[in-house]
Amino acid sequence: MSTTNHISTKWLGNMAFESNNTSGKSFKIDLAKEDGGDSSGLRPKALMLSALAGCSGLDVAALIKKMKLEVDEFHIETIANLTDEHPKFYDRVTVEYHFHGANLNEKKLQRAIDLSVEKYCGVMEMFRQFAVLDIKTIFHNK
Structure with a gap:
């Protein structure tokens, strides 16, 4: 039997997203300022x-x-x-x-x-x- 991972990733505005993890924790993804983001998250x-x-x-x-x-x-x-x-x-x-x-x-x-x-x-x-x-x-x- 295979295992399925399901991750939800939500747009927070501009170029930022918040993504959850199967651990129950979440983290922010964003672009650098020079690429149009706010540099507020991980690449x-x-x-x-x-x-x-x-x-x-x-x-x-x-x-x-x-x-x-x-x-x-x-x-x-x-x-x-x-x-x-x-x-x-x-x-x-x-x-x-x-x-x-x-x-x-x-x-x-x-x-x-x-x-x-x-x-x-x-x-x-x-x-x-x-x-x-x-x-x-x-x-x-x-």
């Missing part, structure tokens, strides 16, 4: 990158917990190239996983990333349909 394409990092990050965080790995800090940098022609879309995306700590188990952390990228992260799979992905792991040993 749609940038939200896609946040969704990508968040989806994979949740997988990796769950695996860090499951494997009882020591990580002081973990963050993801997502850098995307936007095409020049309309409709503009991301054709290349680099996802950098940064781990900081004194006792990083690099092999297991890389395994956690690989599992997310290759098996668990549905947003990653969606991105694969339209973009070339470059996955990088950076260990910052203290």
Whole structure:
């Protein structure tokens, strides 16, 4: 059986919208002032990158917990190239996983990333349909 997500997005005037989430929370979407908006919300394409990092990050965080790995800090940098022609879309995306700590188990952390990228992260799979992905792991040993 498949799952269906239903999101409602309401126009607030000018170029702003409010969109709900299956979590019960909502957020505002808007354009920059130079594009005719009020710069009062998040940008749609940038939200896609946040969704990508968040989806994979949740997988990796769950695996860090499951494997009882020591990580002081973990963050993801997502850098995307936007095409020049309309409709503009991301054709290349680099996802950098940064781990900081004194006792990083690099092999297991890389395994956690690989599992997310290759098996668990549905947003990653969606991105694969339209973009070339470059996955990088950076260990910052203290």
